[in-house]
Amino acid sequence: MLPFQRVTIIGLGLIGSSIARAVRRHMPTVRLSGYDADPDVREAARALDLCDDVTDQPGTAVIDADLVILCVPVGAVGAAAAALAEDLPAEAIVTDVGSSKSGVARALADALPRHAVVPAHPVAGTEQSGPAAGIATLFHQRWCILTPAAMTPPVAVARVAAFWEGLGAEIATMDAERHDLVLAVTSHLPHLIAYTIVGTASDMERVTSGEVIKYSAGGFRDFTRIAASDPIMWRDVFLANRDAVLDVLDRFSADLAGLRAAIERGDGDTLQALFTRTRAIRRGIVEQGQDDARPDFGRRHD
Numbered sequence: 001m002l003p004f005q006r007v008t009i010i011g012l013g014l015i016g017s018s019i020a021r022a023v024r025r026h027m028p029t030v031r032l033s034g035y036d037a038d039p040d041v042r043e044a045a046r047a048l049d050l051c052d053d054v055t056d057q058p059g060t061a062v063i064d065a066d067l068v069i070l071c072v073p074v075g076a077v078g079a080a081a082a083a084l085a086e087d088l089p090a091e092a093i094v095t096d097v098g099s100s101k102s103g104v105a106r107a108l109a110d111a112l113p114r115h116a117v118v119p120a121h122p123v124a125g126t127e128q129s130g131p132a133a134g135i136a137t138l139f140h141q142r143w144c145i146l147t148p149a150a151m152t153p154p155v156a157v158a159r160v161a162a163f164w165e166g167l168g169a170e171i172a173t174m175d176a177e178r179h180d181l182v183l184a185v186t187s188h189l190p191h192l193i194a195y196t197i198v199g200t201a202s203d204m205e206r207v208t209s210g211e212v213i214k215y216s217a218g219g220f221r222d223f224t225r226i227a228a229s230d231p232i233m234w235r236d237v238f239l240a241n242r243d244a245v246l247d248v249l250d251r252f253s254a255d256l257a258g259l260r261a262a263i264e265r266g267d268g269d270t271l272q273a274l275f276t277r278t279r280a281i282r283r284g285i286v287e288q289g290q291d292d293a294r295p296d297f298g299r300r301h302d
């Protein structure tokens, strides 16, 4: 039996439209409604036939929903939830997909104090944005981390978990603070490094943007993919997850300073020892069959 029959997606960009495509594929009898604050996105979503109904008001989209998924930048979650609160059925369950969780959980609890809220984070994405970029298989064999509050009804958590499992994801549950620290290391810091290195390269006097492209066949090109990620989404993540990111950034800066010192004093042993350790980590990941964080890009526009 399906965990939900009437699903509403608020925010029809990369993640919202991926969920819509995945629901169509895996739960074809579910009635899908959608809303986006941007009229151009609503128009594109209609043209792509992402939902049964794309409404011009958030309240209209949720009026008979049993699950509402907020797929907006984390800084907009509170306002998006407040905008639909009046029209939300009392028994509807609300979830989100935000990349950081503590602030989002607080914003949702403030906006919807009487509803069951199950914050979630599908750990899957790309550097693309918008409704055309969605991928039906994006969540296959990817983690979806749920961060419910202690008082959230277990049945609501179980139904949201079943929904994500139905889209192909694997479920993990942890508290929001732990999520934010873990993701600060594995996702937020790598994005900050990518933004920095691409910015530094383009700022360097002798490296014109033409040369950056021309000589970026290898590692640098991988950084440019990450550095192309959505500016609004990532602005919001760093503002929302400030404490954990600053903590991780301090450790990273200290380690980087250590490497700088090793290079300065010509200490090859230190460099080689670290590079040997990190190579083993990568090889361990590949051996476990997790060799790429991204889904098969050959199947992206299905």
Ligand SMILES: NC(=O)c1ccc[n+]([C@@H]2O[C@H](COP(=O)([O-])OP(=O)(O)OC[C@H]3O[C@@H](n4cnc5c(N)ncnc54)[C@H](O)[C@@H]3O)[C@@H](O)[C@H]2O)c1
Residues within 6 Å of the ligand: 010, 011, 012, 013, 014, 015, 016, 035, 036, 037, 038, 041, 071, 072, 073, 074, 076, 079, 080, 097, 098, 099, 100, 121, 122, 123, 124, 125, 126, 127, 128, 129, 130, 131, 230, 233, 237
């Ligand atoms: N991109 C990724 O790789 C990725 C992965 C996992 C989770 N996430 C999370 O998913 C969420 C959405 O990210 P995305 O990549 O789909 O971004 P996106 O820019 O592709 O889509 C976001 C959409 O939200 C809409 N929006 C903004 N404010 C709104 C509001 N108040 N009401 C209704 N619609 C509003 C925008 O118009 C836009 O269409 C973010 O919270 C992000 O942290 C992103």
Ligand SMILES: O=C(O)C(=O)C[C@]1(C(=O)O)C=C[C@@H](O)C=C1
Residues within 6 Å of the ligand: 098, 099, 122, 123, 124, 125, 126, 127, 186, 187, 188, 226, 229, 293, 294
């Ligand atoms: O592969 C990418 O493009 C991503 O950045 C995906 C990624 C990540 O860091 O792994 C980005 C943000 C999310 O919240 C989840 C997934």
